[in-house]
Amino acid sequence: MKERNLFAIIVLSLVLIAVGYLVATSVDLSWLMPAQASERAVLVDRLFRFMMGIATVVFLIVEGALIYAVLRFRQKPGDESDARPVHGNNTLEIVWTLIPAVIVAVIGVYSYRVLTEVERVPDDPLVVRVISQQFSWRFEYPESGVSANVLHLPVDRPVQFQIESRDVIHSFWVPEFRVKRDATPGQIDELVLTPSQIGRYPIRCAELCGPGHAAMVSEVIVESEEDFQAWIEAGGVEVLDAGKGVPAGDKLPDDPLAAGRVVFTKYGCGACHTLDEAKTGGIVGPSLSDIGRVAAERLQGVNAVDYVRSSIVETDAFVVDGYPSGVMPNDFGERMTPEELDVLVEYLLSQ
Amino acid sequence: MSVNTAAMTEKVDWRKYFTWNTDHKVIGIQYLVTTFFFFIVGGALAMLVRTELGQPGTDLLDGVEYNRFLTNHGSVMIFLWIIPVLAGFGNYLIPLMIGARDMAFPNLNALSFWLIPPAGVLMIASFFVGSAESGWTAYVPLSVTAPLGQTLWAVSVIILGVSSLLGAINFVTTTLTMRAEGMGFWDLPLFVWGMLATALMILVATPMLTAGLILIALDRVAGTLFFDVAAGGDPVFWQNIFWFYSHPAVYIMILPGMGIISEIFPVFSRKPIFGYKAIAISSMAISVLGLTVWAHHMFTSGMNPALRIPYMITSMIIAVPTGIKIFSWLGTIWDGKLRFTTPMLFALGFISMFLIGGITGIFLASIPVDLHVHDTYFVVAHLHFVLFGGSVSAVYAGLYYWFPKITGRKYDERLGKVHFWMNFIGTNLSYLPMFLAGLLGMPRRVVDYAPEFTGVNQLATVGAYLLGLSTLPFLYNAIVSWARGPRAESNPWRALTLEWTTSSPPPEHNFDERPVMKIWPYSYGEVEVESEATGPVASAGD
Numbered sequence: 001m002k003e004r005n006l007f008a009i010i011v012l013s014l015v016l017i018a019v020g021y022l023v024a025t026s027v028d029l030s031w032l033m034p035a036q037a038s039e040r041a042v043l044v045d046r047l048f049r050f051m052m053g054i055a056t057v058v059f060l061i062v063e064g065a066l067i068y069a070v071l072r073f074r075q076k077p078g079d080e081s082d083a084r085p086v087h088g089n090n091t092l093e094i095v096w097t098l099i100p101a102v103i104v105a106v107i108g109v110y111s112y113r114v115l116t117e118v119e120r121v122p123d124d125p126l127v128v129r130v131i132s133q134q135f136s137w138r139f140e141y142p143e144s145g146v147s148a149n150v151l152h153l154p155v156d157r158p159v160q161f162q163i164e165s166r167d168v169i170h171s172f173w174v175p176e177f178r179v180k181r182d183a184t185p186g187q188i189d190e191l192v193l194t195p196s197q198i199g200r201y202p203i204r205c206a207e208l209c210g211p212g213h214a215a216m217v218s219e220v221i222v223e224s225e226e227d228f229q230a231w232i233e234a235g236g237v238e239v240l241d242a243g244k245g246v247p248a249g250d251k252l253p254d255d256p257l258a259a260g261r262v263v264f265t266k267y268g269c270g271a272c273h274t275l276d277e278a279k280t281g282g283i284v285g286p287s288l289s290d291i292g293r294v295a296a297e298r299l300q301g302v303n304a305v306d307y308v309r310s311s312i313v314e315t316d317a318f319v320v321d322g323y324p325s326g327v328m329p330n331d332f333g334e335r336m337t338p339e340e341l342d343v344l345v346e347y348l349l350s351q
Numbered sequence: 352m353s354v355n356t357a358a359m360t361e362k363v364d365w366r367k368y369f370t371w372n373t374d375h376k377v378i379g380i381q382y383l384v385t386t387f388f389f390f391i392v393g394g395a396l397a398m399l400v401r402t403e404l405g406q407p408g409t410d411l412l413d414g415v416e417y418n419r420f421l422t423n424h425g426s427v428m429i430f431l432w433i434i435p436v437l438a439g440f441g442n443y444l445i446p447l448m449i450g451a452r453d454m455a456f457p458n459l460n461a462l463s464f465w466l467i468p469p470a471g472v473l474m475i476a477s478f479f480v481g482s483a484e485s486g487w488t489a490y491v492p493l494s495v496t497a498p499l500g501q502t503l504w505a506v507s508v509i510i511l512g513v514s515s516l517l518g519a520i521n522f523v524t525t526t527l528t529m530r531a532e533g534m535g536f537w538d539l540p541l542f543v544w545g546m547l548a549t550a551l552m553i554l555v556a557t558p559m560l561t562a563g564l565i566l567i568a569l570d571r572v573a574g575t576l577f578f579d580v581a582a583g584g585d586p587v588f589w590q591n592i593f594w595f596y597s598h599p600a601v602y603i604m605i606l607p608g609m610g611i612i613s614e615i616f617p618v619f620s621r622k623p624i625f626g627y628k629a630i631a632i633s634s635m636a637i638s639v640l641g642l643t644v645w646a647h648h649m650f651t652s653g654m655n656p657a658l659r660i661p662y663m664i665t666s667m668i669i670a671v672p673t674g675i676k677i678f679s680w681l682g683t684i685w686d687g688k689l690r691f692t693t694p695m696l697f698a699l700g701f702i703s704m705f706l707i708g709g710i711t712g713i714f715l716a717s718i719p720v721d722l723h724v725h726d727t728y729f730v731v732a733h734l735h736f737v738l739f740g741g742s743v744s745a746v747y748a749g750l751y752y753w754f755p756k757i758t759g760r761k762y763d764e765r766l767g768k769v770h771f772w773m774n775f776i777g778t779n780l781s782y783l784p785m786f787l788a789g790l791l792g793m794p795r796r797v798v799d800y801a802p803e804f805t806g807v808n809q810l811a812t813v814g815a816y817l818l819g820l821s822t823l824p825f826l827y828n829a830i831v832s833w834a835r836g837p838r839a840e841s842n843p844w845r846a847l848t849l850e851w852t853t854s855s856p857p858p859e860h861n862f863d864e865r866p867v868m869k870i871w872p873y874s875y876g877e878v879e880v881e882s883e884a885t886g887p888v889a890s891a892g893d
Contacts, residue, residue: 083622
């Protein structure tokens with residue numbers, strides 16, 4: 001009887017180890033994670049798989065023992081007697097103290113090694129400043145002076161982000177890169193990684209930052225070194241004509257409406273404002289879809305042009321009932337060129 | 352033979368539950384009923400949040416409303432439900448379990464209860480003046496600039512912290528000084544051990560949060576600049592203060608629950624608890640270690656990178672005492688004669704779901720993995736498996752287990768089982784998909800999400816509705832059984848802890864004769880536990 005038990009335990013242990021090994025090495029777990037778009041993602045996913053292997057074994061042991069006990073040790077009908085009293089078992093208790101201790105030690109050491117590997121600061125990285133504020137992202141490339149609100153990165157080149165916040169805490173997260181870093185006001189937080197796969201990936205804010213938190217999204221475009229350089233040389237202006245891809249350039253399009261749309265997109269207005277013409281659905285601020293009509297009628301003695309212009313450059317010039325005050329950034333007046341401001345106002349008034 | 356008949360003939364004066372009363376049993380019931388009311392409030396908020404998340408887009412709530420609802424959901428559930436409901440169990444049970452006449456400081460005890468209703472009113476009232484909307488974590492600077500309701504929120508949580516502290520002082524003093532003759536520390540029921548470990552943590556950690564909230568309140572109303580970056584304040588400093596309390600708070604919310612199920616397994620397995628000392632010591636170990644792990648919530652923040660390593664190590668070590676408990680419970684039911692009563696089902700459900708919360712905690716402690724899953728739905732899933740699959744399961748287990756003792760009535764087993772299965776399926780359906788959402792890239796606390804997360808969110812919403820519905824059979828069962836259920840004997844479960852040696856419900860003075868501890872509380876299979884007909888078993892004074 002004893003030997004049979006021992007045999008069963010050995011067989012069971014081998015089966016469990018095999019299952020754990022398979023989960024950690026060969027079972028397809030790619031559905032659990034988004035694409036691997038950085039070198040860091042590969043290392044993190046390997047660690048994650050390793051932990052999934054162990055977790056699966058622990059899960060099976062505990063749930064298995066639980067289900068076995070529930071099925072096997074139920075009270076027999078009519079048996080009101082107590083069970084055989086057992087108060088403990090020193091060997092067993094030492095084993096189930098030591099094994100978890102060893103497991104977490106191994107996971108701890110492995111995690112530490114991955115951590116030092118992924119956080120090693122490379123020589124001569126591309127430096128990108130990430131400037132966050134409610135509820136938009138801006139990316140500045142100090143070497144070239146380019147600034148944009150969509151992040152462009154060359155593939156396979158190490159990049160160092162310098163992350164800062166203009167207001168509250170945000171968190172810069174690209175799931176496909178497997179890393180996030182808080183943007184804390186008053187300090188610059190650094191983050192290094194190397195994009196390894198060409199593609200477009202979402203940037204999401206991961207720290208609750210106010211009513212527009214969910215809309216604080218942008219995009220990272222990982223592209224070839226040539227495409228990246230071309231974009232930098234073109235001044236980095238993101239021109240999105242409802243997805244048609246008007247060529248990027250320093251100059252605004254000649255058509256004033258197209259130019260206005262470019263400015264609207266460039267400054268991330270759509271993160272907070274719905275504007276049908278630009279296909280944006282922000283909900284933090286009032287909808288601008290018929291702002292041309294509203295601006296003329298809303299306030300006595302304020303003409304439409306003044307209303308729109310003041311609303312852009314002067315935070316809380318006119319706060320619409322039901323919307324929070326103090327939310328819209330107050331530096332658009334400084335960041336926009338006079339030309340940009342003019343075409344934006346004209347564009348909005350045409351709505 | 353003194354089967355106490357007083358309780359059976361005396362008409363219950365319900366008015367005493369609405370007045371200043373120093374009887375620990377009245378106070379215990381005040382706690383349990385009041386906090387369950389707040390559980391319903393917090394649950395209703397969760398239903399609204401899940402309804403909004405049932406599909407992408409913002410249909411029901413806008414960004415401001417959504418943040419208010421999620422902030423109040425978290426705050427109500429933690430500060431007005433789980434922490435105080437467990438204090439309610441402590442109040443009702445500790446004196447009975449250690450054979451005392453009452454708590455050490457009965458008036459202080461009444462005060463610690465009566466602080467809760469005004470604090471709850473303040474928190475709910477904050478809805479009408481522009482509620483707190485920066486999450487239960489109240490990270491600065493967001494929480495400093497939030498509307499007036501944030502101040503009310505802070506005052507409410509300060510009051511609840513004081514209540515919790517007063518309760519802890521009472522629990523520790525009572526346990527240390529008022530045990531029955533013959534009851535040493537190694538004779539304490541494991542629930543009392545759990546409450547002792549919890550109370551010690553509260554004494555160390557809660558003052559920190561309370562002090563921190565006073566600073567936030569001062570920043571908001573008195574023009575101080577503790578957290579103002581422009582004036583040299585440091586937002587990360589608040590995170591240290593907050594998590595110094597709020598991570599231990601997780602253990603404050605789980606250790607009493609672990610105590611509850613440690614009482615239930617031996618009774619319904621008819622076996623001694625396996626590894627009594629190991630369970631008791633691991634509670635104390637968690638209580639000490641739990642004070643040293645807080646910064647694992649801050650791996651993505653601007654904390655000193657080198658300091659992350661020790662926090663990773665301590666966080667992982669917590670798995671060891673936790674594992675000891677889980678294996679000891681399995682050892683208890685192993686080779687037992689299991690009775691699947693409702694409390695037993697909830698206790699078994701506790702193990703199976705808390706395990707998932709525990710394992711995923713190791714993933715979160717591993718810094719490289721955490722940098723991906725931190726602040727995502729993975730964390731939401733993890734914490735709900737710990738606090739709902741774990742703590743709330745234990746609370747339900749305890750409510751059913753002690754229902755006959757507290758009310759003197761039997762509850763309906765059939766409805767109890769319906770409740771268990773709805774709760775068990777609902778919990779897994781609601782929270783398992785959230786792990787996937789988080790891993791795939793969905794941040795937490797968002798009113799809207801990318802369309803690819805629709806499927807997992809719909810599952811979670813269906814599960815949440817099932818959880819909401821599951822409270823109905825419980826409420827019906829509790830109310831109807833309390834009013835007209837069959838009379839319960841003094842010891843319907845044939846249990847050995849001292850609370851079962853007095854009548855159900857116990858008389859105001861608890862025990863007719865001063866109890867003397869004669870039988871170790873887990874001696875199943877070693878002593879004859881007499882059935883009800885012949886009266887109490889381990890009582891004393893004969």
